[in-house]
Amino acid sequence: MTQAVPVVEGRAIVQDYQVPGSLFTGAKSVRALNGIDFRVEKGKTLAIVGESGSGKSTLARIIALIDAPTGGELRIEGDVVDIRKRRPGPDLRSRVQMVFQNPYGSLNPRQKVGDVLMEPLVINTSVAAAERRDRAEAMLKRVGLQPEHFNRYPHMFSGGQRQRIAIARALMLNPSLLVLDEPVSALDLSVQAQVLNLLADLQDEFHLTYVFVSHDLSVVRYIADEVMVISKGVAVEQGSREAVFANPQHPYTRSLFAATPVTDVAAIRVRIERRTAARAAAR
Amino acid sequence: MALLNIRNLTVRFATATGSFTAVDGIDVQVDRGDVLAIVGESGSGKSVSMLAVMGLLPDSATITADEMTYDGHDMLNLSKAQRRQLIGREITMIFQEPIASLNPSFTVGFQIEEVLRLNLGLSRRAARDKALDLFRDVGIPEPEVKINAYPHQMSGGQCQRVMIAMAIASNPRLLIADEPTTALDVTIQKQILDLLMKLQEDHGMALILITHDMGVVAETADRVVVQYKGKKMEEADVLSLFEAPQHPYTRALLSALPENATGDRLSTVSDFFESEGVR
Numbered sequence: 001m002t003q004a005v006p007v008v009e010g011r012a013i014v015q016d017y018q019v020p021g022s023l024f025t026g027a028k029s030v031r032a033l034n035g036i037d038f039r040v041e042k043g044k045t046l047a048i049v050g051e052s053g054s055g056k057s058t059l060a061r062i063i064a065l066i067d068a069p070t071g072g073e074l075r076i077e078g079d080v081v082d083i084r085k086r087r088p089g090p091d092l093r094s095r096v097q098m099v100f101q102n103p104y105g106s107l108n109p110r111q112k113v114g115d116v117l118m119e120p121l122v123i124n125t126s127v128a129a130a131e132r133r134d135r136a137e138a139m140l141k142r143v144g145l146q147p148e149h150f151n152r153y154p155h156m157f158s159g160g161q162r163q164r165i166a167i168a169r170a171l172m173l174n175p176s177l178l179v180l181d182e183p184v185s186a187l188d189l190s191v192q193a194q195v196l197n198l199l200a201d202l203q204d205e206f207h208l209t210y211v212f213v214s215h216d217l218s219v220v221r222y223i224a225d226e227v228m229v230i231s232k233g234v235a236v237e238q239g240s241r242e243a244v245f246a247n248p249q250h251p252y253t254r255s256l257f258a259a260t261p262v263t264d265v266a267a268i269r270v271r272i273e274r275r276t277a278a279r280a281a282a283r
Numbered sequence: 284m285a286l287l288n289i290r291n292l293t294v295r296f297a298t299a300t301g302s303f304t305a306v307d308g309i310d311v312q313v314d315r316g317d318v319l320a321i322v323g324e325s326g327s328g329k330s331v332s333m334l335a336v337m338g339l340l341p342d343s344a345t346i347t348a349d350e351m352t353y354d355g356h357d358m359l360n361l362s363k364a365q366r367r368q369l370i371g372r373e374i375t376m377i378f379q380e381p382i383a384s385l386n387p388s389f390t391v392g393f394q395i396e397e398v399l400r401l402n403l404g405l406s407r408r409a410a411r412d413k414a415l416d417l418f419r420d421v422g423i424p425e426p427e428v429k430i431n432a433y434p435h436q437m438s439g440g441q442c443q444r445v446m447i448a449m450a451i452a453s454n455p456r457l458l459i460a461d462e463p464t465t466a467l468d469v470t471i472q473k474q475i476l477d478l479l480m481k482l483q484e485d486h487g488m489a490l491i492l493i494t495h496d497m498g499v500v501a502e503t504a505d506r507v508v509v510q511y512k513g514k515k516m517e518e519a520d521v522l523s524l525f526e527a528p529q530h531p532y533t534r535a536l537l538s539a540l541p542e543n544a545t546g547d548r549l550s551t552v553s554d555f556f557e558s559e560g561v562r
Contacts, residue, residue: 051468051470052468188324188325188495189324189495189497189536190536190539191324192541193541193549193550193551194551196541197548197551200548217469218498218540218541219541221541222544222549256470259469259470259473260469260498261472261473261498261501261502262502262542263498263500263501263537263540265525268521268522268525271502275505278484279316282484
């Protein structure tokens, strides 16, 4: 058993949303997350899988210290964090950062890329201006962009480049935990491959821990160490990637696997043969 | 003779910085009862070529082709009246965003009955009966209730079923589906693809499926056209395409699939263009 403190740990996380009532119906509360437990060791990737409405983004926002859960306990590197009592300060913000799904919406169109990258340092650190600039340029290079991109605006970049900028921004404070909410689902297949490769390289280089939210099982299979399948706010299945993919236990997990299209040649051959037979029978 | 026959289709858009060629010399043939997938990434022109067939491009587009015929009709030189006889009856189309495709101000029943009355000349009562039949065909639960629902009261998957019901109402011989499942969850995607394939087989209609998703191609297509930057890279039957892709771009796309990762790294399209010296 490992004695190391997990980078992030959640115990019985609950999130309720209040739905305001109307003239004829009273207010009611919707339980978006119902007792979620998880822990992620340093340098590992936990993938949270689910369909729309499952609560996976709600959980991501709680882990990223954006929203406070209604109940349960969240620990970051062993420290209990409760943002209802105290807003997270620079120290905590430097440890946890987030990358959002849509790189068109998550960058301010009126802010130059250099300023996007330097802003976390301005807010959370007392690094001198010249050093801020050096660090931002170094990070631009690290994520595969050029120093001359420093003074450009987000609209001058493609979707994949923008997601690189969003990742660079998240890394400016040297976080230990990165929460990635569907970071590649808005990207084309070939760009998705580049960004996934970049994330894998950065994880090795900076010993990053990832919480990776996705609905795409083929991406999860590629990137995850641990997998949590979540449905209607309940974690129906949790385990190592190998265990979950080789032998899914819960019916919901199995139905997800069954619905995922396969690009396997043998499966295509079976489908074509069945189709040809059906056509011949119809004649 | 092919049902839809397009030779050397080029679509140019007039932009502030000059003419932009979105589709560059594309050939497409679809036979009766065939399922053709057109696959490509954003900007490959895969939607634009089919919008050209439907006559749905804006005036800024210039369409030229050596041939664009549907069942012997020259689609380039149709009068508006002739076009209305074909589009929406013989050839129908469904789109990516099912909720945005429906008018939020009217019930789904009103919208499908409008199609039935205009295209099939049915009376109100007959249109309502036919709409209920269609709702049952596409698997909408409680059709009598749902027919009075507004689009926002239905899920994305149900709205896409309404769109499909509308598209098959006139028994079209060609259905063009532009990314029909991209906005949907994977379990709903499976249901919608299964439905499309079942309707395609039952009605014997030809289906053109525009998609960026190789998984969707693998699960549905008979033949595949791979497009990149407005040009056709490769055309093959689905098995050959996945078994022995001929063009470097197709190989690049397939190896960029996470399930085809070798070791720790995914191949990217630029890796391939560098290694094969193609640009």
